[in-house]
Amino acid sequence: AIRMTQSPSSLSASTGDRVTITCRASQGISSYLAWYQQKPGKAPKLLIYAASTLQSGVPSRFSGSGSGTDFTLTISCLQSEDFATYYCQQYYSYPYSFGQGTKLEIK
Amino acid sequence: EVQLVESGGGLVKPGGSLRLSCAASGFTFSSYSMNWVRQAPGKGLEWVSSISSSSSYIYYADSVKGRFTISRDNAKNSLYLQMNSLRAEDTAVYYCARVPSDSAGEFDYWGQGTLVTVSS
Numbered sequence: 001a002i003r004m005t006q007s008p009s010s011l012s013a014s015t016g017d018r019v020t021i022t023c024r025a026s027q028g029i030s031s032y033l034a035w036y037q038q039k040p041g042k043a044p045k046l047l048i049y050a051a052s053t054l055q056s057g058v059p060s061r062f063s064g065s066g067s068g069t070d071f072t073l074t075i076s077c078l079q080s081e082d083f084a085t086y087y088c089q090q091y092y093s094y095p096y097s098f099g100q101g102t103k104l105e106i107k
Numbered sequence: 108e109v110q111l112v113e114s115g116g117g118l119v120k121p122g123g124s125l126r127l128s129c130a131a132s133g134f135t136f137s138s139y140s141m142n143w144v145r146q147a148p149g150k151g152l153e154w155v156s157s158i159s160s161s162s163s164y165i166y167y168a169d170s171v172k173g174r175f176t177i178s179r180d181n182a183k184n185s186l187y188l189q190m191n192s193l194r195a196e197d198t199a200v201y202y203c204a205r206v207p208s209d210s211a212g213e214f215d216y217w218g219q220g221t222l223v224t225v226s227s
Contacts, residue, residue, distance in 0.1 A: 001169070034213035037153075042215035043202055044144075044152065055215065087152055091212020094166040096142075096154040 002026050002090050006097045006099035012107040017078045019073075023071045023088035035064055035073045038101075039084045047086075048073065096104035109133040109216045111203050116221030123193050123225070129186040129203030129218055137161075137181035140206040142214060143188050145199035145223075155201070156188065160209075171197075195224045 003026040015018050032053040036044035046055045048064035049070055061076040075082055083106050086097040094099065115127040131140070143155040149220055157166045174191040177178040186203050200222050204214035 032212060036214075038152075043219055044214070045217075046213055046215050049211065049213040049215075059204075089154075089213065094157065095168050096157070096212065098152040098154065102153045 001095050001099075002029060002093060002097055004088055004090055004097050004099040006086075006088055006102050008102060009100065010103045012105050013078055014107045015080055016080050019075050019104065021073045021086055021088075021104075022102065023066075023073070025069045025071075025090055025092075025100050028068045029090045029092035031067045032090055033066070034089045034091065035070050036087045036089065037082075037084045038087065043099065059088075075104075078104075086094060109205070111205065111216055111218035112216040113201060113203055115219075116201065116223045117150060118224045118226065119193055120227050121194060121225055123172035124189070124191045125193065125223060127188040127190065127201055127203075129188075130186045131186065131203075131205075133203075136179075136184040140164075140209070142165075142204045142206065143177060143186075144202045144204055145197075146202070146220075147196075147199045153199070154185045155221060156184060157206075158186070168175070169198070190223070193223075195225050197223060198225045 005024045007022045033051045038044040052064045052095040085101045085103045110132045112130045139161045142157045158177045174192045178187045200220040202220045203218045205216045207215045
């Protein structure tokens with residue numbers, strides 16, 4: 001099974017900051033990677049798929065990059081509504097797997 | 108509008124069974140692969156199971172293999188998860204989620220979730 005490791009596990013930042021979250025796969029997954037945002041008590045929301053393709057309706061301040069084993073999610077200018085937990089997910093092979101999550105908190 | 112609505116969660120004793128349902132609307136259900144994903148209280152997301160549009164391909168996480176069965180009824184626009192031999196560690200919110208195409212694996216729409224609590 002492919003293990004996904006996110007870093008950091010938590011992150012404090014301020015509105016307007018640029019933040020980057022990293023996701024590493026235990027083996028190569030090409031570009032079969034998605035990023036999700038989850039707010040407390042809500043279902044996850046798809047932000048990015050195929051490592052770098054923005055889901056329809058997602059603000060352009062979100063971007064993704066990487067391929068193989070190393071991936072990043074960048075939020076270019078944090079807004080108040082961006083404080084949430086972020087997960088990466090590989091869908092290169094079954095069993096699908098998620099990273100452990102990165103909680104983005106207000107500094 | 109795409110909608111996924113889970114139901115069937117509740118409190119069950121260890122060793123018991125429960126059947127979750129996910130009612131789909133707003134899209135051609137029979138054309139999409141579907142998945143179950145769960146989240147234990149205060150924990151991260153865990154993929155549980157996947158079923159292809161025609162039920163030809165089915166996959167399970169090792170943690171539920173042999174105990175859970177995924178199925179679908181395309182005539183009723185519904186997805187199911189039969190959960191047997193439940194354990195305390197199966198306690199979680201269970202989400203159904205759609206895969207946007209056969210070439211994809213990301214989950215573009217999610218239900219609101221249904222809570223399963225396994226406790227004596």
